[in-house]
Amino acid sequence: MRRTIAVLVLSAFSSIAAAQAYPSRPVTIIVPFAAGGPTDIIARISGEYFSKTLGQQFVVENVAGAGGTTGITRGAQAKPDGYTIMMGHMGTHGAAPALYANLKYDPTKDFTPIGLVAGTPILIVARKDFPAANLKDFVARVKDPAAKVKQAHAGVGSVSFTTCTLLTSQLGAKSIVAAYRGTGPALNDLVGGQVDYMCDQIVNLVEQVRGGAIKAYAIATPERSPALPDVPTTKEAGLPDYQVSAWNALFAPKGIPQDVATKLNATLVAALDDANTRKRLLELGSVIPDKAGRSPQALQKLVESEVARWNPILKAYAQQ
Amino acid sequence: MELLSNLALGFATALSPMNLFLGFVGCLVGTLIGVLPGVGPIATIAMLMPLTLKVDPTGALIMLAGIYYGAQYGGSTTAILVNMPGEVTAVVTAIDGHEMAKRGSAGRALGIAALGSFFAGSVATLIIAAIGAPLTRLALLFGPAEYFGLMVFGLGLAIVLARGSVLKALIMVVLGLLLSTVGTDLETGQERLTLGIPELSDGVDFAVLAMGVFGIAEILRNLENPESRNVAIAQIGRLLPSREDLRRCFGPIVRATGIGSVLGILPGNGAVLGPFASYALEKKLAKDPSRFGRGAIEGVAGPESANNAGAQTSFIPLLTLGIPPNAVMALMVGAMTIHGLIPGPQVMTKHPALFWGMIASMWIGNLLLLVINLPLIGLWVRLLKVPYRLMFTTILLFCAIGIYSINNNPYDVYFTAFFGLAGYLFIKLGLEPAPMLLGFVLGRLMEEKLRQALALSEGSLMTFVERPVAAALLAIAAAVMLVAVLPAVSRSRQKAFQE
Numbered sequence: 071m072r073r074t075i076a077v078l079v080l081s082a083f084s085s086i087a088a089a090q091a092y093p094s095r096p097v098t099i100i101v102p103f104a105a106g107g108p109t110d111i112i113a114r115i116s117g118e119y120f121s122k123t124l125g126q127q128f129v130v131e132n133v134a135g136a137g138g139t140t141g142i143t144r145g146a147q148a149k150p151d152g153y154t155i156m157m158g159h160m161g162t163h164g165a166a167p168a169l170y171a172n173l174k175y176d177p178t179k180d181f182t183p184i185g186l187v188a189g190t191p192i193l194i195v196a197r198k199d200f201p202a203a204n205l206k207d208f209v210a211r212v213k214d215p216a217a218k219v220k221q222a223h224a225g226v227g228s229v230s231f232t233t234c235t236l237l238t239s240q241l242g243a244k245s246i247v248a249a250y251r252g253t254g255p256a257l258n259d260l261v262g263g264q265v266d267y268m269c270d271q272i273v274n275l276v277e278q279v280r281g282g283a284i285k286a287y288a289i290a291t292p293e294r295s296p297a298l299p300d301v302p303t304t305k306e307a308g309l310p311d312y313q314v315s316a317w318n319a320l321f322a323p324k325g326i327p328q329d330v331a332t333k334l335n336a337t338l339v340a341a342l343d344d345a346n347t348r349k350r351l352l353e354l355g356s357v358i359p360d361k362a363g364r365s366p367q368a369l370q371k372l373v374e375s376e377v378a379r380w381n382p383i384l385k386a387y388a389q390q
Numbered sequence: 391m392e393l394l395s396n397l398a399l400g401f402a403t404a405l406s407p408m409n410l411f412l413g414f415v416g417c418l419v420g421t422l423i424g425v426l427p428g429v430g431p432i433a434t435i436a437m438l439m440p441l442t443l444k445v446d447p448t449g450a451l452i453m454l455a456g457i458y459y460g461a462q463y464g465g466s467t468t469a470i471l472v473n474m475p476g477e478v479t480a481v482v483t484a485i486d487g488h489e490m491a492k493r494g495s496a497g498r499a500l501g502i503a504a505l506g507s508f509f510a511g512s513v514a515t516l517i518i519a520a521i522g523a524p525l526t527r528l529a530l531l532f533g534p535a536e537y538f539g540l541m542v543f544g545l546g547l548a549i550v551l552a553r554g555s556v557l558k559a560l561i562m563v564v565l566g567l568l569l570s571t572v573g574t575d576l577e578t579g580q581e582r583l584t585l586g587i588p589e590l591s592d593g594v595d596f597a598v599l600a601m602g603v604f605g606i607a608e609i610l611r612n613l614e615n616p617e618s619r620n621v622a623i624a625q626i627g628r629l630l631p632s633r634e635d636l637r638r639c640f641g642p643i644v645r646a647t648g649i650g651s652v653l654g655i656l657p658g659n660g661a662v663l664g665p666f667a668s669y670a671l672e673k674k675l676a677k678d679p680s681r682f683g684r685g686a687i688e689g690v691a692g693p694e695s696a697n698n699a700g701a702q703t704s705f706i707p708l709l710t711l712g713i714p715p716n717a718v719m720a721l722m723v724g725a726m727t728i729h730g731l732i733p734g735p736q737v738m739t740k741h742p743a744l745f746w747g748m749i750a751s752m753w754i755g756n757l758l759l760l761v762i763n764l765p766l767i768g769l770w771v772r773l774l775k776v777p778y779r780l781m782f783t784t785i786l787l788f789c790a791i792g793i794y795s796i797n798n799n800p801y802d803v804y805f806t807a808f809f810g811l812a813g814y815l816f817i818k819l820g821l822e823p824a825p826m827l828l829g830f831v832l833g834r835l836m837e838e839k840l841r842q843a844l845a846l847s848e849g850s851l852m853t854f855v856e857r858p859v860a861a862a863l864l865a866i867a868a869a870v871m872l873v874a875v876l877p878a879v880s881r882s883r884q885k886a887f888q889e
Contacts, residue, residue: 104436104717104720104721105435105436105439105721105724106436106439106720106721106722106723106724106725106727107720107724110724111724111727111728114440114443114728115728118443130440131798132436132797132798133797133798133799134592134797135589135591135592135797135799136574136588136591136592140588140589140591140592140799143588169579172588174588218848220846225576226574226575226576226577226578226579227574227579246845246846246848247577247845248534248841248842248845248846249576249577249838249841249842249845250576250838250842251576251838252720254713254714254715254719254720254723255657257713258530258657258707258711258713258715259533259534259657259842261530261711261713262530262531262532262533262657263530264533264534264846265846273727273732276732276734277712277732277733277734277735277736277737278711278712278713278734278735280734280736281712281734281735281736282735283711283734283735350730353730353732354727354732388578388579
């Protein structure tokens with residue numbers, strides 16, 4: 071009996087000690103995509119702030135594959151001690167259940183949400199000589215079967231695929247669709263005029279729009295982006311229901327110590343107020359969540375609403 | 391005139407002591423990491439990217455470019471010394487390069503690779519500086535249909551690559567094509583031929599396949615009869631290519647530079663075809679084609695030059711449009727973006743010092759690579775003298791580390807072991823792995839481009855006839871295959887008659 075109490079007391083102490091000391095060794099941030107992509111860049115920028123303020127390296131480990139679900143599966147199964155966290159996004163924690171029948175995690179149940187890091191707005195872009203002056207003309211053409219409008223996307227499961235599928239399903243239109251391996255090749259054929267339009271994250275397209283190699287019809291956020299102030303929002307341009315963002319958020323495996331989760335969230339909240347981190351995220355065209363949007367509860371709600379939103383749209387597409 | 395002032399700006403930027411130092415460090419570290427078996431340029435750049443985060447954007451890019459060239463050259467070194475090509479472009483180098491190493495000429499092979507790369511890199515840098523922008527417009531004419539034509543042409547090369555029987559080469563090409571279809575279907579998201587193994591849902595990694603069928607299989611073969619190998623390696627010949635070697639290789643290097651530069655500009659990683667095309671061309675032009683595959687120095691000089699020229703010109707789409715043509719360039723885009731510099735069509739006008747500095751640094755990088763690597767050759771060659779029982783265990787260990795580090799995925803190591811056994815079986819059956827790897831690389835691109843072309847033409851095959859460039863490429867491909875296959879067919883016929 072005495073021994074049991076001793077063990078209990080000791081373990082209580084050690085868990086307090088662990089929380090105070092956290093992090094006492096380097097922390098791994100699993101990025102479920104290749105190095106250099108938008109999610110990776112956001113992870114590295116925010117990871118730098120975490121390393122600086124918490125005194126331990128936050129190391130990005132890229133575990134790419136199967137639309138990000140390989141890395142997130144590994145993260146979900148990692149030891150819940152706060153030394154493995156992951157950067158999830160709209161695909162891995164929103165669209166994945168509808169796309170991958172044998173997904174080994176449940177985005178709504180198997181994670182400790184830490185907080186939303188950034189939203190990446192979605193642009194609707196077309197080749198520079200596409201015969202439509204604005205979003206209304208564009209929508210009319212996409213809806214017209216005789217116009218045979220051609221859409222490109224970066225592969226089933228990619229952000230450009232899911233967001234454009236949302237667009238065509240809202241319009242009730244059917245485009246000719248060509249699948250590419252990644253945004254680069256798709257963008258190449260859009261600039262070359264082989265295809266007519268695509269949807270993707272602003273950071274992937276912003277310079278080509280500025281340089282006039284392609285044109286942007288609208289940005290799917292409530293407000294215009296400072297990165298492209300001339301591009302109207304979907305609401306202004308007459309398509310108010312098309313609101314979509316490729317958000318990135320930090321998750322930990324389910325069951326990490328509550329105080330570790332609190333510390334991680336507090337650091338994230340501070341990072342998003344840090345001038346340098348903000349500046350670098352804004353340069354990417356990202357939208358930084360407001361105070362209320364940074365809480366774990368807000369993230370949990372976002373994940374639940376996203377899973378519910380993508381499921382019918384993507385299932386309907388698969389059955390076509 | 392404008393070109394000269396631009397280049398002056400570029401060299402002023404690249405030659406600043408800090409940038410020169412960063413370029414040097416990049417080349418050196420890139421070479422040292424790239425030499426690990428299995429670690430190609432992509433893995434090296436991804437690994438070393440954090441090093442560049444503290445530096446200003448121009449310096450960081452110069453360093454990254456240095457890492458890229460260094461890693462590529464390091465990869466060729468491993469291909470020559472231990473027959474382990476870490477990336478597509480080193481596969482061809484391994485064929486004759488490792489043969490040369492086995493005959494005690496590793497130094498000559500490494501030397502000609504460095505010299506050829508330097509020449510090709512210098513010419514390609516000039517091409518980028520002088521006509522990079524107009525060339526971009528040409529590359530944009532290449533749609534999916536044209537690209538498909540080019541890939542079919544590439545498949546024709548596989549037959550020329552073969553040392554022995556055309557039938558066996560065809561078998562291996564088809565096997566490579568089949569392996570390339572493993573993974574998730576791009577259009578439907580369905581898994582194909584993955585046997586329910588989630589780790590196969592993105593297909594087989596190239597490095598995993600190449601390490602296995604080349605490197606691991608080679609180790610197994612050496613272990614079978616270790617004596618013969620040690621005797622051959624023990625006689626280390628000259629460390630640098632002779633005058634005769636240089637004379638012999640001049641033509642191949644010049645031709646390869648042209649081929650590599652053109653293919654490098656094309657979108658969608660056309661550069662991978664460069665070394666294969668150069669090898670096939672030199673083999674056709676050679677007075678005695680049977681030397682190829684048995685340690686012909688031209689078989690190293692050509693592909694290595696084509697490889698480096700392509701590596702250089704594949705910067706064109708990135709620098710002029712901000713569109714990455716391959717995975718390495720996608721990583722460069724990421725690195726630029728992290729530095730708050732998203733590449734696009736305006737990089738040239740908005741950041742002239744960065745743009746021209748980078749071009750100048752390409753040439754400087756090539757020179758540094760030569761300076762770093764010529765002295766290192768002696769060291770590499772001496773490594774071969776290490777007793778084999780120590781060497782093969784070390785190679786296996788580094789190979790496992792390298793393969794794991796590509797995707798941080800332990801399954802890749804198991805798959806490599808599996809392909810090693812398969813490669814050993816191929817050796818026993820007299821089947822060559824190079825045509826299989828070419829089929830594997832082209833298969834994925836070919837399927838993708840074929841389906842894109844057909845999706846865009848709404849299923850009409852006429853798109854390959856109506857588009858003149860595509861039609862021409864397909865016609866050339868058909869001609870190449872006929873020329874390659876006909877002699878074999880007539881020979882077997884003659885044999886049949888004799889019997």
